[in-house]
Amino acid sequence: MKHQQILLLLVLALAALATSCQQKTIAAKPDPLSRAYDVETDWNDAQRQTPLNSQQAQGKRVFYTYCVWCHADSSPAGPSNRSNLSPTPPLANDGATFNPLSDEFLRNTITLGGSAMGKSAMMPPWGRTLSQDEVLAVIAFMRAIAQPPYQPPARPAPQYSVK
Amino acid sequence: MGKIPKRLRLSFAVSSVLFLGVLAVSPVKDLLQEWKQYQREYVRFAETRPDTKRLLADFHPGINQIWIPEMNVIDRCTTCHQGITQASLLDASVPQPFRAHAAMPHQVEKQGCVVCHRGQGLATEVREAHETTLAWEQPLLPVRYIQASCGVCHRAALPETPQLNLGRELLVKLHCVGCHRLEGITRPAMLGPDLTNLGTKVSRAWIYKWLKEPRTVTDSNGNITVNGVENEEEPRMPQFRLNDQEVRALSAYLSSLRSGPPEPARFDSRVVAALEKKPDTVDQGEVRFRQMFCTTCHSVAVTRAGQTRLIGGQIGPELTKVGSKVNPEWLVAWLRNPQAYMPYSLMPRYGWSDEDLFKVTRYILSKLTDPNLLSDVPKLEMPHPEEIQLGQRLFLEKGCASCHVIKGVSVQADFGPNLSNLGSKTLSQLEFSKAKIPRTLIAYIQAKITDPVSVNPAARMPQYHLEPGHLEALTTALLSMTGGLATLAVTAPQSEFHPAGAFGEVYERYKCYVCHRFNGYGGTSAPDLSFEGSRAQRSWLVAFLKSPQTLRPTLTLRMPQFNMTDTEAATLADYLAMVTQSPTVSLASVASKDLTPEAARLGKQLYEVKYQCQSCHTIGSSGGYVGPNLSNLGNWMNAAWIEGWLRDPQALVPGTIEPRRTLPDQEVTALTAYLMTLRQGGSAKPAPAGAGGAR
Numbered sequence: 019m020k021h022q023q024i025l026l027l028l029v030l031a032l033a034a035l036a037t038s039c040q041q042k043t044i045a046a047k048p049d050p051l052s053r054a055y056d057v058e059t060d061w062n063d064a065q066r067q068t069p070l071n072s073q074q075a076q077g078k079r080v081f082y083t084y085c086v087w088c089h090a091d092s093s094p095a096g097p098s099n100r101s102n103l104s105p106t107p108p109l110a111n112d113g114a115t116f117n118p119l120s121d122e123f124l125r126n127t128i129t130l131g132g133s134a135m136g137k138s139a140m141m142p143p144w145g146r147t148l149s150q151d152e153v154l155a156v157i158a159f160m161r162a163i164a165q166p167p168y169q170p171p172a173r174p175a176p177q178y179s180v181k
Numbered sequence: 182m183g184k185i186p187k188r189l190r191l192s193f194a195v196s197s198v199l200f201l202g203v204l205a206v207s208p209v210k211d212l213l214q215e216w217k218q219y220q221r222e223y224v225r226f227a228e229t230r231p232d233t234k235r236l237l238a239d240f241h242p243g244i245n246q247i248w249i250p251e252m253n254v255i256d257r258c259t260t261c262h263q264g265i266t267q268a269s270l271l272d273a274s275v276p277q278p279f280r281a282h283a284a285m286p287h288q289v290e291k292q293g294c295v296v297c298h299r300g301q302g303l304a305t306e307v308r309e310a311h312e313t314t315l316a317w318e319q320p321l322l323p324v325r326y327i328q329a330s331c332g333v334c335h336r337a338a339l340p341e342t343p344q345l346n347l348g349r350e351l352l353v354k355l356h357c358v359g360c361h362r363l364e365g366i367t368r369p370a371m372l373g374p375d376l377t378n379l380g381t382k383v384s385r386a387w388i389y390k391w392l393k394e395p396r397t398v399t400d401s402n403g404n405i406t407v408n409g410v411e412n413e414e415e416p417r418m419p420q421f422r423l424n425d426q427e428v429r430a431l432s433a434y435l436s437s438l439r440s441g442p443p444e445p446a447r448f449d450s451r452v453v454a455a456l457e458k459k460p461d462t463v464d465q466g467e468v469r470f471r472q473m474f475c476t477t478c479h480s481v482a483v484t485r486a487g488q489t490r491l492i493g494g495q496i497g498p499e500l501t502k503v504g505s506k507v508n509p510e511w512l513v514a515w516l517r518n519p520q521a522y523m524p525y526s527l528m529p530r531y532g533w534s535d536e537d538l539f540k541v542t543r544y545i546l547s548k549l550t551d552p553n554l555l556s557d558v559p560k561l562e563m564p565h566p567e568e569i570q571l572g573q574r575l576f577l578e579k580g581c582a583s584c585h586v587i588k589g590v591s592v593q594a595d596f597g598p599n600l601s602n603l604g605s606k607t608l609s610q611l612e613f614s615k616a617k618i619p620r621t622l623i624a625y626i627q628a629k630i631t632d633p634v635s636v637n638p639a640a641r642m643p644q645y646h647l648e649p650g651h652l653e654a655l656t657t658a659l660l661s662m663t664g665g666l667a668t669l670a671v672t673a674p675q676s677e678f679h680p681a682g683a684f685g686e687v688y689e690r691y692k693c694y695v696c697h698r699f700n701g702y703g704g705t706s707a708p709d710l711s712f713e714g715s716r717a718q719r720s721w722l723v724a725f726l727k728s729p730q731t732l733r734p735t736l737t738l739r740m741p742q743f744n745m746t747d748t749e750a751a752t753l754a755d756y757l758a759m760v761t762q763s764p765t766v767s768l769a770s771v772a773s774k775d776l777t778p779e780a781a782r783l784g785k786q787l788y789e790v791k792y793q794c795q796s797c798h799t800i801g802s803s804g805g806y807v808g809p810n811l812s813n814l815g816n817w818m819n820a821a822w823i824e825g826w827l828r829d830p831q832a833l834v835p836g837t838i839e840p841r842r843t844l845p846d847q848e849v850t851a852l853t854a855y856l857m858t859l860r861q862g863g864s865a866k867p868a869p870a871g872a873g874g875a876r
Contacts, residue, residue, distance in 0.1 A: 052323045056344065073284050076341055084838050087797070087807040095734060095806075102805040103796050140796035142840040147831065151284070 077159025113164035219261040247293045254293035256302035297330040318607035332661025336365045348658025359584040360597035364662045371525035373584035382511045385436035386558040392428045419643035433564030434572025446513035452535040466544025474741040504550035529691040532744040602664030678702035684756035712763035716822045722754035734806035771820040776854035784855025815860040823853045
């Protein structure tokens with residue numbers, strides 16, 4: 019009797035093993051970027067890819083059309099225009115400069131230009147060239163690539179909670 | 182009534198409990214359905230949010246459904262994804278499936294979900310909706326490839342979908358359409374070079390080497406090298422899997438193709454006598470080669486500071502070792518008239534003087550060479566007739582005639598499978614063979630592109646070497662080809678611009694449309710000339726066409742020196758000035774009496790202090806180089822164009838990066854007056870009265 023039970027258990031265990039093996043198909047490699055709409059290669063580390071969501075990806079497009087000339091170290095035409103300007107414009111990924119500034123301040127600076135916000139008049143107003151959605155997208159892109167990384171201000175806690 | 186036996190009673194009791202239990206299965210199952218659990222969870226979640234009232238007011242218990250009959254959309258995704266349109270649930274801390282959708286160009290209520298995300302809209306179970314199951318083979322599209330869904334309807338390039346646009350460009354650039362039918366991509370007149378007369382151009386040994394390794398060689402470190410020069414670009418011709426016998430046969434056949442003897446390189450004997458012995462002929466040829474900006478279209482490997490890089494454009498083939506490739510007599514004939522050898526060539530027919538042509542060909546044949554180029558090619562005897570015959574058969578069997586034209590050999594269209602609905606293929610329609618890859622459409626497409634033999638040992642498809650990112654882009658473009666929703670397709674307007682007459686002749690001769698755009702037709706690597714007549718002064722146009730200089734530092738390509746005759750330059754300038762006018766710029770709108778020296782002085786202040794235009798534009802030797810150099814603007818542009826430009830640049834050149842400002846009329850006039858005073862050298866046209874003030 020006891021032998022039979024052991025045999026039965028063994029058979030059951032084998033069957034379980036067999037089914038588990040059968041279910042094991044080749045799974046897709048976990049790709050950390052599979053949920054990214056677009057990626058941006060880190061400006062200081064060519065191996066690192068920053069995932070971008072759709073809004074940040076639109077910001078990337080606007081940035082590489084309008085802003086890259088003065089806010090990056092190189093431009094599509096080669097050298098950057100930064101060295102021609104005084105004061106030197108900050109790089110778009112310069113977290114130390116941009117992280118303390120609020121979205122609202124950046125939005126106003128981009129829309130109304132540097133002179134309206136007490137900054138250099140070399141920063142032109144983009145409010146009649148870019149839509150507000152595009153301005154917000156550029157800010158979202160800058161936040162995504164910021165080094166040191168940008169931490170959004172803490173949301174005010176819910177005023178009341180059930181549990 | 183007799184007494185019921187105890188056993189029977191017991192069995193009644195047990196069976197009725199069992200019966201009740203069975204009856205309860207269905208309601209319990211219903212109660213525990215996945216979507217009901219999610220909905221209960223959503224209510225509990227909403228109660229922890231500050232805006233509970235609003236969230237619960239918008240909550241719809243039961244199955245939710247978006248029904249759009251004309252698009253065949255029945256999506257029940259919002260049954261669980263209750264918060265999809267709640268702005269307050271956008272935060273990444275909100276757990277799925279309740280998070281709101283990020284800002285997007287379409288609305289959930291108007292498009293549904295499946296149109297973009299794929300999956301099974303009717304399903305009410307998580308696995309059924311998102312994954313491949315027995316009854317449903319179309320899983321969710323990973324966000325990485327989501328732009329493919331944009332391309333199902335939007336056949337024209339959208340700025341918002343860079344990956345899809347790159348993929349479509351690659352499909353064209355890699356000449357996929359040579360073998361495959363692809364939705365929205367038409368077959369051009371010429372894909373690969375016309376080989377009708379190849380025997381007069383290159384030797385059999387060169388063809389042998391080319392077929393073995395069509396420019397791309399992978400060295401022992403896995404680096405891709407071009408003729409020994411590292412290059413990330415995929416060459417125009419991919420590598421085919423040919424054995425030595427096949428390469429021998431094909432090279433024998435192709436080198437036997439001669440429709441006539443090579444045209445002798447006829448030079449004026451006085452030119453040859455004067456230049457042949459001169460020691461600096463080759464150097465002068467190099468200078469001329471640079472001056473003419475051959476590198477706008479052709480790239481050449483340049484070694485600087487120990488690093489070898491390819492410099493130049495990709496419109497024509499790379500030329501680093503072309504001197505060891507082509508027959509010298511062919512080269513001279515080709516440079517004189519490329520279309521005589523290859524009717525669909527994009528190469529302009531330059532106006533050469535015998536001196537220049539002699540110097541440049543000397544330079545190409547003595548400097549752009551590699552004595553060891555063909556050293557690894559085995560000794561090839563005179564081709565046998567059988568070898569030629571085998572080569573001729575292989576030319577068709579391997580699909581060469583899909584891209585290459587040989588007079589008398591019919592073009593092979595649709596050599597490979599039709600890919601117009603690849604994006605909607607189900608797994609059962611794909612052949613995976615024994616490939617160790619996940620059984621998904623995306624994995625299949627990527628395996629097929631990177632290693633065709635892995636999924637089909639008998640594949641005839643050649644081997645491609647792709648840059649990082651290009652595989653994803655190609656996958657996106659192929660996934661967008663579903664063959665469906667044609668009724669909703671938004672296509673790009675197609676236009677052609679081939680004017681006749683004297684202008685048309687010069688325009689075709691110099692192939693202006695390869696780089697410039699005219700009314701929506703032509704290349705995009707140089708400025709759009711649709712409104713050039715409103716922008717530039719005729720005298721400037723003539724001078725520029727005769728001797729082009731760099732105007733826009735942001736453009737990396739330079740206009741070649743075509744050596745135009747005066748008549749040709751005048752024909753082009755006349756036509757451009759007369760015909761290519763913008764409807765919004767009236768050349769008579771600017772009164773020259775307003776452009777006074779006082780206005781110009783004010784304009785200079787506005788330029789330098791208030792608007793700081795010098796951050797992007799250069800005048801003289803100082804300023805930025807984002808916008809064009811303005812040093813000679815007074816001789817270059819029309820005052821009316823400058824005024825229109827200052828008011829609204831995007832109205833004149835859509836998409837230009839010049840920021841549009843709000844300038845009062847007085848400032849527009851003042852800036853125009855100042856800019857019109859900027860002149861260099863002798864002005865071709867007398868300055869308008871009163872505009873010479875603040876120099």
